[in-house]
Amino acid sequence: MASKYDGLARIIIQNVGGRSNIVSLTHCVTRLRFKLKDESKANTEVLKDTDGIVTVIQSGGQYMVVIGNQVPEVYDAVCAVGHIAPGGSVNEDGTPAEETAETPKQKQNPLNAFISIVTSVFTPCLGVLAACGIIEGVLALLVAAGLMDGAGSTYNILYSLGNAFFYFMPILLAYTASKRFGLPELEGMVIGAGMLYPSLLSSSTAAHDALFGIPVIMPVSGDYTSSVIPIICAVAFAAWFEKLYVKHIPDAIKMFAVPLITCTVTFCLTLWVIGPVTSLLAQALSMLFTFLNNTSAILLGAFHVMQYSVGALGIFSWPAFVDITTNDASGMIIAVIVSLAAMAASFVVTFLTYTDEAIKR
Numbered sequence: 001m002a003s004k005y006d007g008l009a010r011i012i013i014q015n016v017g018g019r020s021n022i023v024s025l026t027h028c029v030t031r032l033r034f035k036l037k038d039e040s041k042a043n044t045e046v047l048k049d050t051d052g053i054v055t056v057i058q059s060g061g062q063y064m065v066v067i068g069n070q071v072p073e074v075y076d077a078v079c080a081v082g083h084i085a086p087g088g089s090v091n092e093d094g095t096p097a098e099e100t101a102e103t104p105k106q107k108q109n110p111l112n113a114f115i116s117i118v119t120s121v122f123t124p125c126l127g128v129l130a131a132c133g134i135i136e137g138v139l140a141l142l143v144a145a146g147l148m149d150g151a152g153s154t155y156n157i158l159y160s161l162g163n164a165f166f167y168f169m170p171i172l173l174a175y176t177a178s179k180r181f182g183l184p185e186l187e188g189m190v191i192g193a194g195m196l197y198p199s200l201l202s203s204s205t206a207a208h209d210a211l212f213g214i215p216v217i218m219p220v221s222g223d224y225t226s227s228v229i230p231i232i233c234a235v236a237f238a239a240w241f242e243k244l245y246v247k248h249i250p251d252a253i254k255m256f257a258v259p260l261i262t263c264t265v266t267f268c269l270t271l272w273v274i275g276p277v278t279s280l281l282a283q284a285l286s287m288l289f290t291f292l293n294n295t296s297a298i299l300l301g302a303f304h305v306m307q308y309s310v311g312a313l314g315i316f317s318w319p320a321f322v323d324i325t326t327n328d329a330s331g332m333i334i335a336v337i338v339s340l341a342a343m344a345a346s347f348v349v350t351f352l353t354y355t356d357e358a359i360k361r
């Protein structure tokens with residue numbers, strides 16, 4: 001079916017060097033993210049001057065065409081017009097293909113690689129994350145204004161919806177992380193679900209302090225609810241590990257043997273090593289936030305804004321936010337509200353002062 005963005009899609013394909021120059025194509029919230037064989041073949045200035053394109057950014061081995069809120073529709077049009085496999089690589093004729101040894105690979109420095117991972121894992125979650133945050137915020141305002149009973153049935157039911165994303169974050173992030181690292185999504189989600197199983201929660205009375213006689217060290221919080229870093233690292237390991245052995249598994253049993261091996265080995269190693277080690281990073285972040293909270297709300301707000309300037313990186317603040325607000329909410333909440341208000345104000349000023357309609361969109 002023809003799309004109103006087909007014309008723009010043809011212009012984009014032509015000016016990134018044609019289908020033969022495209023290695024892969026994905027998209028985030030506002031950008032088409034190309035990996036090109038040769039970026040020098042792209043007509044960057046032509047693209048920048050094209051109506052419907054905000055600008056072009058080249059960074060970290062990616063050639064990013066900034067579209068705006070219409071990027072999902074433009075992405076679909078580019079894939080349809082160019083016969084490009086969504087999220088996949090293409091051959092010279094545009095048909096799906098695996099990257100070969102001849103395909104030049106762009107090297108990324110560690111910071112760019114880290115930001116790329118964070119962006120690809122968290123970008124699909126941002127809409128739902130914002131919605132859940134809004135629900136919690138509205139409930140808090142209603143309780144503070146005396147319009148709702150914080151211990152009432154309505155509050156408890158709606159709060160369960162608003163807090164669901166944060167509580168089950170390891171399962172939800174396992175899905176997007178699996179797509180990023182190339183692991184079957186259900187395998188990643190099973191690992192995340194295992195980390196949140198009732199027997200492993202801090203409130204559980206079931207014994208879970210050792211696995212095959214090897215001590216299991218849980219996070220300082222007591223369990224992995226609302227955790228971020230452990231599941232991402234666990235999925236990254238699982239994807240790497242599965243690629244190592246999968247070719248040696250007979251086809252007759254591969255359907256169940258591969259998930260069995262990957263999930264079991266990864267889950268055990270997560271409880272023994274990956275979880276405790278990565279939890280130390282989250283604990284260090286919590287200590288940093290606690291220090292800033294106790295020192296200056298201004299510093300805390302500045303640090304909070306700085307994270308969001310690197311895209312979805314601010315989500316790593318969540319475990320620290322939970323830890324601080326459990327004890328002393330005032331400084332953190334004030335800093336977050338002020339910093340978010342400052343960012344909102346900057347967006348409003350940008351919208352009112354810029355004359356370029358493409359940028360406004």
